[in-house]
Amino acid sequence: MSTTSSLPITSEPLPTPHRIAELHASLSEIRAGVAAVCGSSSPGRSPTLVAVSKYKPAEDVRACYDAGQRDFGENYAQELVEKAALLPRDVRWHFIGTVQSNKAKALASIENLYAVQTLASSKVASALNRHRQAEHAPLRVLIQLNTSGEEAKGGIAVGAEEEIARLAAHVVRACPRLRFVGLMTIGAPDGGEGEFGALRGARDRLVRALPDDAVWGEEVEVDGQDQEGGRRGGRRLLLSMGMSHDFELALQGGADIVRVGTGIFGVRPPKKELPPA
Ligand SMILES: *Cc1c(COP(=O)(O)O)cnc(C)c1O
Numbered sequence: 001m002s003t004t005s006s007l008p009i010t011s012e013p014l015p016t017p018h019r020i021a022e023l024h025a026s027l028s029e030i031r032a033g034v035a036a037v038c039g040s041s042s043p044g045r046s047p048t049l050v051a052v053s054k055y056k057p058a059e060d061v062r063a064c065y066d067a068g069q070r071d072f073g074e075n076y077a078q079e080l081v082e083k084a085a086l087l088p089r090d091v092r093w094h095f096i097g098t099v100q101s102n103k104a105k106a107l108a109s110i111e112n113l114y115a116v117q118t119l120a121s122s123k124v125a126s127a128l129n130r131h132r133q134a135e136h137a138p139l140r141v142l143i144q145l146n147t148s149g150e151e152a153k154g155g156i157a158v159g160a161e162e163e164i165a166r167l168a169a170h171v172v173r174a175c176p177r178l179r180f181v182g183l184m185t186i187g188a189p190d191g192g193e194g195e196f197g198a199l200r201g202a203r204d205r206l207v208r209a210l211p212d213d214a215v216w217g218e219e220v221e222v223d224g225q226d227q228e229g230g231r232r233g234g235r236r237l238l239l240s241m242g243m244s245h246d247f248e249l250a251l252q253g254g255a256d257i258v259r260v261g262t263g264i265f266g267v268r269p270p271k272k273e274l275p276p277a
Contacts, residue, residue, distance in 0.1 A: 013062040013086055023063045026264050027051070030247075034258065037251040047251060050094050052243075052261030054079065055268045058086045064264065065091065071114070073259050077103035084110045096184075096259060098154050099124050105131040108139060108177075115140035117184040117240050117257075120155050122170040125178060132177035140181045142240055143167055145202055147195040148188035155185065158198045165209045172214045180216045182230075182238030182256065189245065196241050196253030203237050204229040210237075229254070 015023070031049065038045045052073040053061045061072055061083060070090065074080040075097030084093055092114035095107055099118055104127035107113055119125055119141045132139050143164060144155035156163050164183075171180040183203050187195040207230055210216050217235035230237045242250020244263035251258060262268065 013058040015059040015063040019060065020063045020066070022266075023060060023264065024067050026266070027064055027067055027069060030260050030263050033248055034251065037248050041252055047255055048257045050096075050240075050257060050259045051264050052096065052259050053083070053265060054097075054261065056265045058083050060265055061087055061091070073117075073261070077106050080113075081106055081110065084112065094257075094259075099128075101127045104128045108132040111136050113139060115142065115181070117142040117259075118144040118154060119167070119171070120144050122167055122174075125167065125171050125175050129175035129177045134177070138177055138179045141171060141178050142182045142184040142238070143180070144184045144186075145199060147185040147198045148191050150188060153186050153188075158185075158202050161202070161205060164202065164206060168206060168210060168216070172211060172216050180237075181218055182240060184240035184257075186243075187241065187246075192246065192249060193253055196239075196250055196255070199239055199241055200229065200254050203239055207232050207237050 034047060034049055038047060048071055050071045050073040051064050051069050054073070054075040065088060071092045071094060073094040073096045074083065080093060080095060084091070089112050091112055093110060093112055094114060095116045096118055099107065099116060101124055104124060107116065108128045108131035116128060116139060120143065125141065128139060128141070145158045145164065146153050146155035147158045156167065168180055171178050183199055183206070185195060185199045217237050219234050220231060220236045230239070238256035239254055240257035240259065241253070242255045242258040244260050247255070247258040247260055
């Protein structure tokens with residue numbers, strides 16, 4: 001059953017004191033980086049830091065959890081299923097890998113799967129919706145856009161506005177077990193502000209196209225910052241962008257969610273040594 005025997009997952013994740021100290025230090029450093037940008041550019045904003053724990057053992061996640069971290073990102077369904085079973089139920093798991101329809105059931109069945117950030121087709125949306133149980137909280141989804149034009153990166157082309165609007169409308173209208181909350185991009189390593197701006201522009205246009213009489217977005221306080229885009233009424237579509245090397249730039253560009261792996265957990269083993277997803 002397990003395809004991840006190389007991951008040192010035990011039934012009780014117990015990190016070593018040395019590793020705990022190392023993780024707490026790097027997590028504090030990243031948090032300070034997030035706070036520094038937000039404190040200067042828009043006081044009062046509190047973006048979500050997702051700690052990307054792919055290929056890293058459950059022990060590492062546990063150590064960050066003990067330092068108060070709750071949002072964690074994973075790229076592989078099987079790895080996420082195994083870790084979710086070992087870790088506390090109030091972890092908020094974010095799926096950030098390519099979603100295959102045949103993994104939709106395994107993913108949607110994880111009660112504390114908080115968000116799927118990589119939605120790119122209505123087929124996958126319908127599959128997630130079908131398998132999300134009514135007694136679990138609705139699953140948040142973000143539509144992944146390809147802002148770099150690189151074929152290897154997933155997502156809908158950022159310029160394909162009709163396709164983006166159609167998928168968003170499908171989630172909002174036909175997927176009651178899902179909640180459409182925003183857009184995500186991975187971006188090229190040097191994509192920078194150009195790509196962040198492209199995602200922001202797509203979000204601002206999409207907000208105007210969404211129906212008034214349906215549930216979407218995250219609720220925001222209306223007396224917040226009015227100049228901020230992505231909002232209509234008391235609701236706002238979020239932007240997930242920025243990784244270890246550029247999360248500060250992404251926050252300056254309006255990111256609501258940043259996804260940091262290496263900066264917290266250190267370098268990952270090269271892909272070829274890894275078990276299949
Ligand atoms: C791995 C990964 C990250 C984290 O990347 P780092 O450069 O290690 O911070 C963020 N987002 C996605 C979609 C990823 O696959």
